[in-house]
Amino acid sequence: MYDRRYPLITVMALFVPALLSAQWLETTIPVINGPFALAYNTVENRIYCINAGGYIYPESTVTVIDGATNSIVTTMVVGRDPWILLFNSANNKVYCANFGSNDVMVIDCVTNTVVDTIAVGIGPWGLVQNSTGSKVYCANCWSHSISVIDATVDTVIATVAVTGCQNMVYNPVNDKVYSTNAASNTVTVIDGAADTVIGIITLQNWPCGILYNPTNNAIYCANEYSASVTVIDGEADTIIAAVPVGDGPYPMTYNPLNHKVYVGNQYSGSVTIIDCATNTAIGTITTGSGPFALRYNAINNKVYCANRGGPGTPDSTVVVIDGASDAIVTIIGVGQAPRDLAWSPLQNRTYVANSDAASVSVIRDSVVGVDEYRRSIVDFTGLITTIIRGPLQLPEGRRCKVYDITGRVVEPSKIKPGIYFIEINGVVTQKVVKVR
Numbered sequence: 384m385y386d387r388r389y390p391l392i393t394v395m396a397l398f399v400p401a402l403l404s405a406q407w408l409e410t411t412i413p414v415i416n417g418p419f420a421l422a423y424n425t426v427e428n429r430i431y432c433i434n435a436g437g438y439i440y441p442e443s444t445v446t447v448i449d450g451a452t453n454s455i456v457t458t459m460v461v462g463r464d465p466w467i468l469l470f471n472s473a474n475n476k477v478y479c480a481n482f483g484s485n486d487v488m489v490i491d492c493v494t495n496t497v498v499d500t501i502a503v504g505i506g507p508w509g510l511v512q513n514s515t516g517s518k519v520y521c522a523n524c525w526s527h528s529i530s531v532i533d534a535t536v537d538t539v540i541a542t543v544a545v546t547g548c549q550n551m552v553y554n555p556v557n558d559k560v561y562s563t564n565a566a567s568n569t570v571t572v573i574d575g576a577a578d579t580v581i582g583i584i585t586l587q588n589w590p591c592g593i594l595y596n597p598t599n600n601a602i603y604c605a606n607e608y609s610a611s612v613t614v615i616d617g618e619a620d621t622i623i624a625a626v627p628v629g630d631g632p633y634p635m636t637y638n639p640l641n642h643k644v645y646v647g648n649q650y651s652g653s654v655t656i657i658d659c660a661t662n663t664a665i666g667t668i669t670t671g672s673g674p675f676a677l678r679y680n681a682i683n684n685k686v687y688c689a690n691r692g693g694p695g696t697p698d699s700t701v702v703v704i705d706g707a708s709d710a711i712v713t714i715i716g717v718g719q720a721p722r723d724l725a726w727s728p729l730q731n732r733t734y735v736a737n738s739d740a741a742s743v744s745v746i747r748d749s750v751v752g753v754d755e756y757r758r759s760i761v762d763f764t765g766l767i768t769t770i771i772r773g774p775l776q777l778p779e780g781r782r783c784k785v786y787d788i789t790g791r792v793v794e795p796s797k798i799k800p801g802i803y804f805i806e807i808n809g810v811v812t813q814k815v816v817k818v819r
Contacts, residue, residue: 406685406703408715409732409747410453414446418736418743421725422468426475427492429456430725430734432743433465433479445479446743447495448734450727453745457495461488466508471534473516478532480507480521487521487530489537499537503530509548509562513575514555514768520573522548522562529562531578541578545571552595552602554617556770556818561602561615563590570604572620582620586613594635594644598800599659600818603644605632612646612655614662624662628655636677636686638706639801645686645704647674654688654702656709666709672698678724678733683750685712687733689721701735701746717744728790768814775803775815782808 417435428450462481504523547566558575572582592605629648671690684706692698718737
């Protein structure tokens with residue numbers, strides 16, 4: 384499938400990829416030891432990077448990078464062993480889960496200072512928010528619980544008992560949270576309104592990675608020790624498929640343009656592609672040792688795969704995959720042991736956290752970002768989500784436009800399942816998820 388916004392680029396890139404739609408290492412930003420996880424702030428166009436510290440730098444910190452200039456704005460001290468970051472566009476705050484100090488720190492993204500510390504369970508590992516940003520869920524790995532945080536006041540309002548939880552996703556269609564429980568080989572389903580457990584789904588061995596597909600309202604769960612991905616129906620919470628993949632699946636990303644899920648197989652050095660229409664594997668790409676993070680670029684329809692390497696097999700590369708053909712476009716050398724990726728659509732940059740190199744690599748794309756070419760999707764954040772199943776109804780007598788997730792104007796009568804944004808009289812007012 385060709386992208387009609389760039390027909391010439393798409394066709395010519397097949398013959399001269401070095402000149403058109405090319406990706407390259409733009410710069411490397413030195414940070415404090417052990418860059419571990421990244422989050423992109425869509426409101427301020429900034430990247431937040433966890434620095435896990437170490438013997439030389441015993442304090443754990445978060446560095447803030449300006450997305451326009453790639454300069455460091457500030458670095459702040461956080462809790463012990465920070466594990467994951469979550470940006471909440473509803474209140475313009477970043478939440479930092481500190482695994483070693485059993486708390487979540489709240490960073491005000493206007494002042495870039497820690498404004499609150501929330502005590503949670505033991506070993507906070509995963510963070511997810513609901514569609515309105517009014518709640519943040521924190522998975523506490525060692526206390527087998529999920530802390531529910533009211534993001535309007537940043538206090539814990541409920542604690543949900545689970546079994547060995549790690550990663551989570553939110554289902555906006557049915558207002559549910561799904562938590563992987565690797566030790567018990569299950570996924571817990573939580574009602575997002577009542578914050579109570581409404582189901583437990585038994586999967587295969589060691590479910591860890593998890594992804595939500597808004598197009599078919601399905602949850603994809605990577606079973607690390609059984610080389611498979613389980614597909615769960617988001618309406619009925621029943622298993623609809625078990626897809627064989629490579630060895631050690633964990634990271635996943637979704638390509639909404641071609642309706643495919645990409646699965647990183649850590650131990651076999653490959654990425655498996657799943658066709659979400661049939662929920663079957665349609666291809667495997669050899670990428671390199673230890674694919675540990677995947678990120679989809681909606682502007683150029685590419686998938687970025689960070690290869691962390693492994694014992695005796697250092698890799699330290701980012702492989703760029705074409706989302707239409709699933710062919711490798713290029714391989715870019717980055718810092719040692721890349722373990723997370725963040726994408727900035729405004730300048731079309733991908734940021735790479737190099738955990739053993741004390742640096743963040745910046746990959747630039749020759750296809751311009753939304754800030755440089757078309758309607759900026761930075762205006763699309765912090766909106767209330769509406770779920771629709773039939774035709775999209777727009778108000779009469781007003782100037783209305785519909786944008787897809789890449790910022791492209793689409794015909795309202797021809798929209799397919801996916802995420803859209805509604806502009807009325809020049810103002811983006813609503814986010815719509817169309818389901819089948």
